[in-house]
Amino acid sequence: MSFLSEDEIAAASQTPGVGPYEGPHPDDDRLDPDLLEHGDRRNVEDRFRYWRLDAIVDELDRHRHPLQIAIQNWEHDFNIGSMVRTANAFNVAGVHIIGRRRWNRRGAMVTDRYLSVQHHPEVAGFAGWLAAEGYVAIGVDNLPGAVPLESAELPERTCLVFGSEGPGLSTELVQVCQRLVAITQYGSTRSLNAGAAAAIATYHWALQWGSERVHQDATGGHPLGHGRQPQPDSDRSHTGRSAVIRPTC
Numbered sequence: 545m546s547f548l549s550e551d552e553i554a555a556a557s558q559t560p561g562v563g564p565y566e567g568p569h570p571d572d573d574r575l576d577p578d579l580l581e582h583g584d585r586r587n588v589e590d591r592f593r594y595w596r597l598d599a600i601v602d603e604l605d606r607h608r609h610p611l612q613i614a615i616q617n618w619e620h621d622f623n624i625g626s627m628v629r630t631a632n633a634f635n636v637a638g639v640h641i642i643g644r645r646r647w648n649r650r651g652a653m654v655t656d657r658y659l660s661v662q663h664h665p666e667v668a669g670f671a672g673w674l675a676a677e678g679y680v681a682i683g684v685d686n687l688p689g690a691v692p693l694e695s696a697e698l699p700e701r702t703c704l705v706f707g708s709e710g711p712g713l714s715t716e717l718v719q720v721c722q723r724l725v726a727i728t729q730y731g732s733t734r735s736l737n738a739g740a741a742a743a744i745a746t747y748h749w750a751l752q753w754g755s756e757r758v759h760q761d762a763t764g765g766h767p768l769g770h771g772r773q774p775q776p777d778s779d780r781s782h783t784g785r786s787a788v789i790r791p792t793c
Contacts, residue, residue: 625651
């Protein structure tokens with residue numbers, strides 16, 4: 545199976561990033577000379593333009609949230625990529641794939657390069673990791689005994705656990721979870737898409753424990769300084785964190 549490169553992803557999403565750096569290249573070991581020379585088309589925030597991948601990961605590591613996300617991979621679930629992308633957006637400490645090693649990376653939009661993704665062939669191995677690291681497993685599924693997510697207080701060292709699309713959490717994995725939460729729904733569908741559920745549950749945890757993002761100074765926190773790099777050709781505002789939602793239909 546082939547996957548899109550970051551340049552192909554940027555072109556397809558109509559957010560081409562920035563072109564070559566204008567002027568003498570700065571003396572900053574976080575910056576990638578090739579990106580400075582040819583432009584940065586990756587799907588990264590503007591503060592990371594021209595940075596080397598390992599430098600971005602190092603910076604993210606300095607501010608990781610302790611939240612972990614675990615996904616049961618029974619059926620090569622296409623939602624896993626979307627869940628990994630959500631995990632990156634919230635800068636969680638790690639993602640755990642339980643079951644099959646292979647998963648569909650297309651939906652991740654290359655974000656799996658920026659965080660830890662661990663594989664556990666069996667539920668027992670994942671349970672051992674939870675115990676060793678002092679994490680509380682919270683299952684997200686609309687099963688009997690689940691409490692409404694919106695009223696639930698989650699521990700700081702939470703690992704949110706999600707089942708495969710369709711089957712949901714297996715009985716074995718439910719037994720590993722300290723408790724279950726469910727997202728209240730108001731329509732006719734029995735369940736939410738697993739990727740959407742992961743985003744909602746992660747945001748709920750962040751409302752309780754997420755650290756406020758450090759406000760950047762007038763340079764935007766960019767090592768290149770104010771007004772030196774080309775402006776991104778994009779329709780989203782860079783003065784705030786709200787992103788434009790592009791229709792897919």
